[in-house]
Amino acid sequence: MKQHPNITGLILAGGQSRRMGTNKALLEVNGQTLVERAIERLHPQVTQLLVSTNVPLELPANIPQLADTLDDAGPLAGVFTGLLWLQKRQRKCSQQRQRQHKQRHQVPPASAWLLTVAVDTPLFPQDLPQQLWEHASTNRDRLKIIAACSGKREHPTFALWHTDLIPALSEYLVEKQQRRLMTFIGQQSHRYVDFSTAQAHLESVGLGAGDPFDNINDPPALLRLAKRLQCERPLTQPVKVPV
Template sequence: MTVAGLILAGGQSRRMGREKAFLPLGGRLMIERVIDRLVPQVDRLAINANGDPARFSALGLPILQDDLPDTGPLGGVLAGLLWAESLAPAPDYLATVPVDSPFIPADLVQRLEAASRENPGGVVIAASGERDHPVVGLWPVGLSGTLADWRRSAKSHGVRSFLATIGFTVVDFPFLVSALDPFLNVNTPEEHARAEGLLAAEAHL
């Protein structure tokens, strides 16, 4: 089974007040931390982002834009699926993670893959602490047509709404040290400060 990876960085970062991808975190950019976590787990990697792609040029990765602006992360998922389908050979799955989750587990894709074998061709998403994370998922490559059709007619562009129409499997991940949620979202300055503190504490373990 081959897996391509996609970092979803197409949001507008309204609550943070600045683009989260380039937010410094523990001496590195947030997007660099997510790349470091995801690169060993996938065969190819791209970034979903809107606006001028040149700002990501130093990262050396393909930049994929949403098909429609301001319609949520499914636009990025669709762009990723279309990109994955264009690769030769095309991977079996696309793994997606948001750019504001710098603590994703090192075995994320491995565990999602294992669950996908029990439900071939289905979507698998992650959960932690009795909460699911629908944008942290494994999407079968070839789903783009279904997703594109749904986006043209759906009243809501929410990820959960789409998943409810096609079905999905959930894989639960335990919290890490210091009761850290592996899918902690750094959406606000307060959450950024907490993430900085967690990294500092981790460095002293």
């Protein structure tokens, strides 16, 4: 039987939002904030949910909020903090398994993969981790980053990241003081998965034309999103979560 890992999801909500002039995570669309929408959309797809934010948010207590360990380092700071959290969880699970070696099945191993999504992109695919995993099966044991693209547009904040990246990220961010997300990905073993066909799903649930990874950068984009979401219909079947 084909094995899939449990996946931890991280919502990147720590940006400064200079163009919007306010915290994007707290922007409301049809009575719901963008971070609430991201949680609602991602929660069924992952086994553990985290939020990367430098401003404490009013969220359920079972959703850890992670502040960046580095200042002014962009999305990679959130990725780095999330991977450190996941590595700590891996070690804790390993210690538990050692203590309960006679009942090892009761403490499943923690996944080495972290899924990231951007809080300002509320229409991302509702089967994102499953599709990233399944469509990047070749040489997956050697890949460290599996990211999304649609057509000719790359969307690196929507990606699976392996905890093996921690030393390289530390060197890139701390020692070299580099910040460019695309440059770092290019230096690692990676693959992009094309989500162009996800447009068909948006149309099927009444959201019309548009890239599923379109993000909110200004007030007009927020108004366009509100109009699209008024027409959204729910999925006819639940999303399958990797187990």
